[in-house]
Structure formats: C-alpha cells, structure tokens
Amino acid sequence: MIDMSLDKKSTLIIIVALDKKPQQTLTYRTLCSTKYGQQLDIIFWSNKHKGQSFKKENLNFISSPQNLNLSQVYNNILNNNLNYVRYMIFDDDSNINEEYLESVIKSNSEICVPEVEVNENKVYPICIKSNRVVDSTVDGGFKSINSGICLSYKLIEKIKAEYGNVYDEKFSFYGTDFSLFYRLDKLGVKVVQQGKISHSLSRLESIYEPNCFRWRQKLYENILMWRNYPKYNSPTLIIKVIVKLFVYFDRKTFRKAVGVLIRNRADINE
Template sequence: MPPRDEYKLAILVVLYNKQIDDCVTISGLIDSLEKVEFEARDMVICIWNNGPSSINCNLTSEKCQINLIETIDNNSLSFIYNTFIDKVLAHNYLLLDHDSVINSEYLRECFFNKEKYLIPSVMTSHGMQSPKFYRMPSHSFSKTMLAIGSGICLSKAACEEMSKYYGNVFDERFFFYGVDSTFFLRINKIGNAKKIKISSQNIFHSLSRLEVEDESTTKFRVKERSYDQALTLRYYFSIFTCFTVLKKIIASFLFSKKEISLKYFMVAFFNGKHYKSRKR
C-alpha cells in the first residue's frame, strides 16, 4: 500500500479462494463506478487477496486507483481491517467481503459520508439479515444493535476514537467470526451507538450460515462459532452476551443445531485466545 495524500474514500475488498473475475463485489463496484462522478485521485480500491494462492489483477479504472495486496496465509479479518485503516489515509473507509453487491447510490453515500458510522441494510436470499436490534442491553444502553461487517463505512474520526480507546479499531483476538459483532459491541461500550446511521440503501450479501456446505466447512464454522462465542463472553461480558451465548449453547445441545462445540468453547474461554493465535 504505497503512501500518498488523503483519499476521500478508501474501499477494501477481501478475497479468499476467489478469482477477481468471479468476485461479485468487484464486478458490482466497477459497474457502480460508471454511474458516479468522482475524481480519480479521490478514491482507491484495495483488493486484498488472503489466499490460499496468488492471483492476477489486470483491473484498471479511470474513476479510481485499484491496488492488489496479497497475504496468502489466510490472515485474520481483524488484522486485515486494522492494517488497511492504519496504512491508507482516507476520510472514509468502506469494508467489503467478496460476496457483497453494492449499488451506485450507496457508493455515492459513502463517498460523501459525514457520519461517524454508516451501515447499509443487508439483504440475502432469505430476506433482510442486518442490522438487528435486541432489547437486552450490552453495557449502559437499553438495547443492542449488531450488524454484518461487510458494507460498513467508517470515518477517519471514528477510527481514531476507537483506536484511542481500545488500541485498535477491530479486536484482533477474533480472527473470522466475531470480528463484526465485537466491533458493534465496542461502539456501544464507548457510548457511540446513537451515532450509527442506517442507510436507506440495501446491499446484497451471501451469508455462510444460510448456505448448504460440505462437512469439512461445517466443522470449521462450528469451531469458529465456538471460539467466537467463548471469547465474546469473556471479553465483552454483559447481560446481552450472557443471554445470547447461553441460548446458542442450549440450542446446540437440546435442539441439535450444531452451532457450538462445548469442547472448543471451554478451551477458548479458559485460554482466552483464538486457536490460530499460536501461529502468529
């Protein structure tokens, strides 16, 4: 990521096991760029290939710069997000997975964003999935809001405030699952929940927990969810996290939902770290 003057909008697209030509997020961004009026120097798209093998990037655009970054050892999403925010100077940061489709209206809203936190409504083939509101409080507020991380737009001021309070923007004790939910719990904890603006625009997203997958992928997700829930309970303890974690544990064992492994949960809770943290 070469240093340069500050952009108005920096966009991050994280790829894993995906070619650029097959990425709906990137194709949607390129299409949206044709419908908006931006100066090329004002925006950058960083495509971050997280593995498992190298890819080629021949994309160019008259509307913005496009850079490719590669770390093919499957780094944590929290590390990638924090590194991107630290290394790229911008007024606003838009974070996207490889399976989210945004429209030109939301892209324009992010470009001119003056809010600390801007999030879209996230739609899937099963209907709207994000944001979600819960009556139970986390920390000092009367209700809790959680949202999917893909599509969130953060201002520079919001990132600086979060880093000042926590040392970084996203919690690097979480690798894949829990990165977005703990980010919103952080916002709530520092009293900024009311500063979140929900856009009138929707983005379309593929949600892994709603898809039919093979056995090895299912086992991976159960392990990740177990570590996510245990570390969330340990580091973001509240009435809300106690209730939601307990509900998922009960559902896993009484109703055979297979979301949580008690073995992984207990190891994560008492060790206080993700299983991949030993490799870093």
C-alpha cells in the same frame, strides 16, 4: 462533520476474500459496474493465496500466503492506510449498487451501515438488545455485519485511542463484526443506516455439520462473546456451548475450544 482536508483522499474500498482474484468475486464485479469502480482506491486482500501481489490503476491486490484472522487483516489495512477520509469494508459476496455508494460517500456520519438483504428480505442491522431486525428509520442501538460498513478516519482514531485497534483481535472469523458494534455502543457512537445492499450470508443460508470449520468458528465466537462482552450476551451462552461440545463430542474440537477459553483468543486456522 467529517474532515474533508486537502491532504486526505476521499474513500478507500477494502475487499477481503479467501484465495480469490478480484474478478472472481461478486463484490468487485458489481463495484466495477458503477462509476466509482474506477474513481475510488481499492485494496483487495486475498487470504491464503499463492499468486503475486500487484498494483494496477486504482487497484492494490494483496496476495497473502497465510490465512490471517479477519480481525488482523482489517486492522492491518486500516493501520497502514491513514490518508483517507472514510473506509468502506466488504466481504467478497456483496452486490454493490451505485445508489448505495453515492449515499455513503455523501454522508457526514462517523459510521454508517447499509440495510442488508438476503433473497430480498432485510436481515441486518439488528437491535443489540432484542436481536430483531430494525426499521430503516432507526439510528443507533444496533449491530450489523462487516460488509458495507463505512468508518470515518476520525472514528477509527477514536476507537484506536480506547482499544488500540479498531477490530478486536481475539476474534478470528465470526464475531469480528458484532464485537466492533459493542465497542461502538460502549463509546456512545451513533451508527446510521445508509443505503441498501444484497448479500449472501453463510450464517443464515447454511446448516453446518457439527465440528466442521464454520461450526467450530461459531463455537469460538460464543466462548469469546461470553467472556469479553457479557453485557451484550446471555449468561446462558456458555451453557449452550458446553451442551454442543458434549452432544457433538469431538476430541479435536473439545481441545481447541478449551484452548480458546484459556487463551481468550481464537485462530481462523483452528
């Protein structure tokens, strides 16, 4: 059971975007269309944003001139806002509905994730072992994206006690989500499905040009997954990385990929 102690607020909503104001994002607009949009505290972090930070009513807008790694942003917020019972994390392009919010807020689970739909097709969560979409009745043994995840304060403290931070800061962009679920699996934490949201997923909807930003970030994720979470990834993953590096050879990408392998850490600005 989640501890609803009197000295803690109910729920903190965390939204992370790249150089956007709150009203420019689908997540914030749909959140505000629900009754919870004015009831719950919201931290909106805008990476690589030149404007001013501000606080207004229940909204804390943080303008970061730097483009920080997503794992660093999440950990920064979670480590510096300890007075909540639960924390809900969203990307900037989720369509949030009131039914989903209500079901999560009333849940006593340590962690819950929504069914994620893209174009009315369920795409997450997926089974850790098979990578196939799991049925809505299944609890545990799966992974999902960051957007829509809800973590209890007690679980956050449990993860930090084992790993130092909730999110693995070796990952910069892709992989921040799956690496978290691998940590939860190692800790024996039961993840529960709760509610449903619709979402825009670049990893599913786009074909990336070789050596573009997202293509490189996916490459870095694969390198780090192979090195740090071999139990959950095929040993042939590194072979696929090497093949891509040579088939789509680019001196800059090759140099940065080798750097990621040696440092065991990626950067969102690479």
